[in-house]
Amino acid sequence: MKPPSHGSRPRGASHGGAQGHGGPTPRPPARADAHAKATTFHQTPRPAHAAGAPERGPQRNPPSAPQNRPRAEAQRGPRAETPGGAIWLYGIHPVAAALANPARRLRRLLLTEEAEKNLAARLRPPFSVQPERIERDRLDHMLGRDVVHQGAALLADPLASPPLVQVLERSGPLLVLDQVTDPRNVGAILRSAAAFGVAGVITQDRHAPEETGALAKAASGALETVPLIRAVNLARTLIALKAANVWCVGLAADAPALRGTSLAQRRVALVLGAEGEGMRRLTRDTCDELAGLAMRGTMESLNVSAAATLALYELTRG
Secondary structure, three states: OOOOOOOOOOOOHHHHHOOOOOOOOOOOOOOHHHHHHHOOOOOOOOOOOOOOOOOOOOOOOOOOHHHHOOHHHHOOOOOOOOOOOOEEEEOHHHHHHHHOOOOOOEEEEEEOHHHHHHHHHHOOOOOOOOEEEOOHHHHHHHHOOOOOOOOEEEEEOOOOOOOHHHHHOOOOOEEEEEOOOOHHHHHHHHHHHHHOOOOEEEEEOOOOOOOOHHHHHHHOOHHHOOOEEEEOOHHHHHHHHHHOOEEEEEEOOOOOEOOHHHHOOOEEEEEEEEOOOEOOHHHHHHOOEEEEOOOOOOOOOOOHHHHHHHHHHHHHHO
16 A cells, blocks of 8 residues: 555554553544534445346347357357346356355356365355356356456346445445555455454445455355445544544554554455555545554555555554
């Protein structure tokens, strides 16, 4: 994660307490009306779409054209076309986790013979959706030869974004991502979040990747176990977290080193900015305090997913 532009630390006595050696300074009690004003976040589930063939645009060829196509093309098997809103998940770990998630709406399960054996070793059959046998080359053609699918593909609807109040009922710290747009980074962060007992990951609704097979593959099953919240307004969501007695710590390279021991008595939300620009100014100013990672080598920055892992380790070891 590249250091953000240098700026002043958030003002106010509450910001300095957690940074000193004398222990954190308690935040004044939150006003009830502030909580009501600040709880603006995305709670609307994604619309469910009926299964069926996708709508097609105007056809360039007349109806009789298919008979002129090569016979091999007609026998290629299932294509990557999906019903509206559905996505293909792939890989043994993501598919097994999705099959075990009762919140998932499942549509089709495609498995090679080898993948079915591997999946059965992780998840006892019968599966929650009847598998269809497919050859690996046909799955390559459907998903793309660069996709590491391991012979398993599951067509499913995206998960709905849970409400923040529901996630706050879970124990553990939280992660807030400010315009982190790479799906593989978000997936890797979800995987680390699952490893360190994070209650939920919060992203901005309009500046974050949609749920995709690539994101789920990088998460290696964590997408099914760590709630992913899409907030309409990130600054207001931070205010809502503060009203719920969560201490918001923004990661910034120009700040004192993060010390998990100084935060041991607090519930913390770690806020990470995008690579290249870091946190936006409003996000930075809304945090209770800023903290950095102690780096003694020659590199000035880390990938955002690596920074999240190190910050979670430091936080939870305290």
